[in-house]
Amino acid sequence: MTEARYDRAPGDRPTREMHASAPSEFLVYxxxxxxxxxxxxxxxxxxxxxxxxxxxxxxxxxxLAIAQMGIHLVFFLHVTTGPESTNNVLALAFGVLxxxxxxxxxxxxxxxxxxxxxxxxxxxxSMQMRH
Amino acid sequence: xxxxxxxxxxxQDAMPxxxxxxxxxxxxxxxxxxxxxxxxxxxxxxxxxxxxAVLVRSTAGGPTGAQLFNQVTVAIETACLLVSSYTCGxxxxxxxxGRHLRTYLGALITFVLGxxxxxxxxxxFASMIAIGATPERSAFLSAFFTxxxxxxLHVTLGLIWLAVMMVQLAVMGFTSAVQRRLACFxxxxxxxxxxxxxxxTVVYLMGVSR
Numbered sequence: 001m002t003e004a005r006y007d008r009a010p011g012d013r014p015t016r017e018m019h020a021s022a023p024s025e026f027l028v029y030x031x032x033x034x035x036x037x038x039x040x041x042x043x044x045x046x047x048x049x050x051x052x053x054x055x056x057x058x059x060x061x062x063x064l065a066i067a068q069m070g071i072h073l074v075f076f077l078h079v080t081t082g083p084e085s086t087n088n089v090l091a092l093a094f095g096v097l098x099x100x101x102x103x104x105x106x107x108x109x110x111x112x113x114x115x116x117x118x119x120x121x122x123x124x125x126s127m128q129m130r131h
Numbered sequence: 132x133x134x135x136x137x138x139x140x141x142x143q144d145a146m147p148x149x150x151x152x153x154x155x156x157x158x159x160x161x162x163x164x165x166x167x168x169x170x171x172x173x174x175x176x177x178x179x180x181x182x183x184a185v186l187v188r189s190t191a192g193g194p195t196g197a198q199l200f201n202q203v204t205v206a207i208e209t210a211c212l213l214v215s216s217y218t219c220g221x222x223x224x225x226x227x228x229g230r231h232l233r234t235y236l237g238a239l240i241t242f243v244l245g246x247x248x249x250x251x252x253x254x255x256f257a258s259m260i261a262i263g264a265t266p267e268r269s270a271f272l273s274a275f276f277t278x279x280x281x282x283x284l285h286v287t288l289g290l291i292w293l294a295v296m297m298v299q300l301a302v303m304g305f306t307s308a309v310q311r312r313l314a315c316f317x318x319x320x321x322x323x324x325x326x327x328x329x330x331x332t333v334v335y336l337m338g339v340s341r
Contacts, residue, residue, distance in 0.1 A: 006155040009162030011318045013227040025227075029220040036213055040328075044206055047336035058337060065332035069325050076220055076321040088166060095170035099177040106181035 008084040010077045032075025039068040158311055165315040169322045172285075176326050179281055180333060183274040187338070191269040196338030199264055201255070205335045208251050209327065212286075215244035216324040223317040229305050234313075238297050241320070245290050252283050275334065282330055285323050292316055 013025075043064045046057055073079045079088050154160070187196070222237025256276070259265075266276040296316055299309050 006159055009159045010166045011314060012159065012162055025224050029217055033217040040209055040213065043332060043336055047339060061332050061336055065328050068328045072321060072325045076216060077318065087163065091167055091170055095173060098174050102174065102177045103181045103184065107184050110185045
């Protein structure tokens, strides 16, 4: 009986058996920083370039942001897919679910209500046009 | 099935699982609890993001995001916060190995970069207010100042927390309580950077490229 196999808290120092195989923590943070810088630079480039189809830029920016959040979670917060990190991932999954419900649900409901607010008379239509 | 044989087949040198070994150490429990708090904080930000996304076109004839936002400032702010997140990670490595000088150095760089971020943000807010783009000008600006201001408030609290932790470290040394608090601080700081990733993408980049 050496050390109990406890779950690992996010951002916690590595356990003893992880030390042997895992790369050094300094390397992990440095890789995370470099990848995050690359993704940030790509985001800023994509927002300003004229090379891309404008309709796709939104989706691309969203994908880049989600990718960078994932990089932060894995390389900075050390939330991994390992068995000792199950509790952290489950809590994160629930948080992501609520975030998705709140953001997507709000936008959906309000967009729907906006459409229902459209009156046949011309006065509210001019209100609609004046963003 | 013969229970005695089954028990004999369990390797003796295997470590006990978490359910057999009793409660986890306080270090793990505290950090996990703080992780739950951070997720609830992110859910609060999600509500602010949702209100911003709903109100972003309601400018009431006032200035739009494309007219107000300066991408160079945002890029410098983003770089400051990202690098401060990195130095905060290096600081937590120094804490784990019990090195005083590296911890202070990491904390100092983290603090300076966080303060630079905050100064740039306050300057941006002041320049917007100076040209009449105040929170009461339009629903879009109300949502903008609430969302970005809430993040800035978190950064301010983080800076105060970091300063307090450095005083505690100087007075108390690397006690387990100080180590736990520093671990929670680095979680907090990394989470703020994650929120900022969503913020600069949704507010600034999508606002400008529209």
